[in-house]
Amino acid sequence: MQSRHVRTDRHSSRMNLSRASRWIWAAATVTVAATRIAVPTLAEPAADMPACFSAAALAGKPEEKAPQKGVHTYDQMPKRTPVASFMPVPYGLRGAIRRVALADPSRKLVALTFDMCEQPGERAGYDGAIIDYLRRENVKATLFVGGKWMRSHAERFEQLLDSPQFEIGNHSEAHRNLRLLDGQPLADEIEGPQRAYEAARASLLARQCRPAAQPPERLGLFRFPYGACNPQSLAAVNDAGLLAIQWDHSTGDPSPGQSAKAIANGMIRETTPGSILIAHANGRGWHTADALPIAIPKLRAMGFEFVTVSELLASGKPETVERCYNMHPGDTDKYDHFHASLTSKPARSAGSKEAPQ
Ligand SMILES: [Zn+2]
Numbered sequence: 001m002q003s004r005h006v007r008t009d010r011h012s013s014r015m016n017l018s019r020a021s022r023w024i025w026a027a028a029t030v031t032v033a034a035t036r037i038a039v040p041t042l043a044e045p046a047a048d049m050p051a052c053f054s055a056a057a058l059a060g061k062p063e064e065k066a067p068q069k070g071v072h073t074y075d076q077m078p079k080r081t082p083v084a085s086f087m088p089v090p091y092g093l094r095g096a097i098r099r100v101a102l103a104d105p106s107r108k109l110v111a112l113t114f115d116m117c118e119q120p121g122e123r124a125g126y127d128g129a130i131i132d133y134l135r136r137e138n139v140k141a142t143l144f145v146g147g148k149w150m151r152s153h154a155e156r157f158e159q160l161l162d163s164p165q166f167e168i169g170n171h172s173e174a175h176r177n178l179r180l181l182d183g184q185p186l187a188d189e190i191e192g193p194q195r196a197y198e199a200a201r202a203s204l205l206a207r208q209c210r211p212a213a214q215p216p217e218r219l220g221l222f223r224f225p226y227g228a229c230n231p232q233s234l235a236a237v238n239d240a241g242l243l244a245i246q247w248d249h250s251t252g253d254p255s256p257g258q259s260a261k262a263i264a265n266g267m268i269r270e271t272t273p274g275s276i277l278i279a280h281a282n283g284r285g286w287h288t289a290d291a292l293p294i295a296i297p298k299l300r301a302m303g304f305e306f307v308t309v310s311e312l313l314a315s316g317k318p319e320t321v322e323r324c325y326n327m328h329p330g331d332t333d334k335y336d337h338f339h340a341s342l343t344s345k346p347a348r349s350a351g352s353k354e355a356p357q
Contacts, residue, residue, distance in 0.1 A: 052209035057134070057155075060128010063282045064156075071123040072163050072165035074152040077173060084218040086241030094238045096229065097318035099248040100274040102316040108273040108304045111312040112141045113247065114281035115173040115223060116164045118149040125283020126156050135163065135290050142309040143246070144171035144223035147193035149282065150200055158204045164213040167308035169221035170194065172244055177335050179222055184235060188238050194219055221245050221309055227278075228332035229324035243318075245309055247278040249324055253285040260290035267295040271304060274316060 005164065102109060118124035124146075134141055143166055150157045160166050201215050216293060222242035224233070229244065237244050244279070247268040252258045267277060279288045307315070318357030325331050 006300070023131075040220055043144050049208070049210040052204065052207055052211050053159050058132075058159055060126065060132045062128070064126040064128055067118075067125045067283045068123045069119065071152075072121055072146050074118075075120045075174075077188060077192055077331065078151075078195055078199075080188075080191075080194060081190060083198060086218055088241055089238040089243055093243055093318060093320070094235075095322055096224075096244045096246045096324045097233065097276075098246050098314045098318050099272075099276050100316040101319055103276045104315065105190065105273065108302070108313070109315055110271055110273070110299070110310055111276045111308055111309045112139065112279070112305050113169075113223070113245070113276060113280050113309060114143050114285070115171055116143055116145040116149045116153075116282040117171055117225060117280070117284070118146045118152060118282065119175045119198070120148075124149055125155055125176070125184045127281040127285060129289035130281045130285070130292065133289065134165065136283040137246050137296060138165060139292075139296055139306045140165045140167075140308050140311070141306065142167040142169055142245075143281065144169040144221070145193065146171045146175055147173040148175075150193065150196040154200065154203070157200050158207075160343075161200060161204050161215045162169045162211055162213050167221075168197065168215070168219060169223055170197075171223045172225050175227060177228055179228050179230045179333075179336055182232060184336060186236055187240075190222070190242070191238055192281055193226060193345075195318065208350065224324055226332055226335040227324055228335050234322075234324065245276065246324060247276045248272075249275055249277045249290065250324040251277065251279040251281050251285075251291070253291075254287045254290045256286045258286060260287040260294065263287055263291035264294035264298070267291070268298050268302075271299060273304075274319075276309065276312070284288070297349065319322040 055260045100109075102113075114130065116124070116126075133139075143160060145157065145160070145168055147170075149171075161168065170193040172188070173190065173196075174184075176189055178186060197219055198217075201217075204211065204215070218241070220241070220243060222237045222240075222244055223246070224237070224244065228245055229237070234244055247260060249267065251263045251266060253263055263279075271277065279285050281288070299306075322327075323329050
């Protein structure tokens with residue numbers, strides 16, 4: 001039998017924001033608001049243990065990409081069990097983060113982010129062509145994953161957790177418009193993914209295999225569905241210990257009219273050092289998988305280096321705003337009209353870069 005070790009001392013290789021900004025957290029006079037749960041433990045893997053996932057298991061399948069409508073299997077949210085402890089986001093990091101002013105101008109760091117959203121009444125897709133490309137080219141990225149997506153794609157999500165190049169962020173439970181929620185429904189959207197994440201993490205750590213990554217106990221980053229927030233939901237996210245991460249360049253990939261070349265050209269033209277880019281890997285990114293092999297080699301040739309959002313934040317000062325928006329202040333407020341119902345479908349505006357995120 002192998003001896004058992006608590007893995008907390010090995011989490012440092014996968015940096016999250018609370019670690020990146022440890023000095024800020026330490027200085028904050030805040031109260032720990034939740035009870036710490038037991039940390040999953042793992043039998044120390046033997047050197048000859050197999051990797052947790054084979055190359056064949058990791059390979060994406062084209063049929064996984066298309067979202068399936070009329071699937072209600074995962075609509076029911078799990079019970080409200082306690083989640084890992086956290087501290088509210090302190091002053092200076094509160095607000096919506098759009099990009100980072102880098103401390104060292106000689107390094108052209110950029111964070112590529114992919115949203116993996118899933119609404120009630122559907123099972124969203126898994127865009128394996130994107131993930132496979134990022135793995136093949138060793139491109140770091142941050143994936144904002146919905147709690148419902150984590151549960152409906154349990155095996156794929158554990159694979160992503162076991163990939164050191166990917167950082168996982170919280171993209172709400174079921175992609176509701178948080179501007180329209182308050183009280184318990186708002187708390188559920190924010191806390192649900194942490195619950196699903198902890199379950200997936202425990203499942204990964206219980207496997208009898210040699211993990212490639214050491215996922216942290218808690219998600220530290222949040223992305224608002226549709227990029228839409230109001231002061232109340234923004235405060236609730238920050239109070240839940242999550243940094244609100246937006247973007248300074250949208251690929252516009254939810255719009256079917258956006259070609260791979262147009263997406264790539266936009267990325268090449270608008271990426272600057274410290275940028276945060278948004279795209280989708282849940283089957284709702286049109287032509288994204290074809291755009292990346294055009295844009296990424298070019299950006300690398302221009303000297304850009306792809307890092308996770310937490311690594312970007314640790315490399316400079318986040319630029320925050322008080323309002324969430326896509327391209328212009330106020331441009332995400334319109335989703336209030338489309339999403340008054342919790343089960344309504346996202347609006348599409350073909351050819352527009354302002355399609356729902
Ligand atoms: Zn989304």
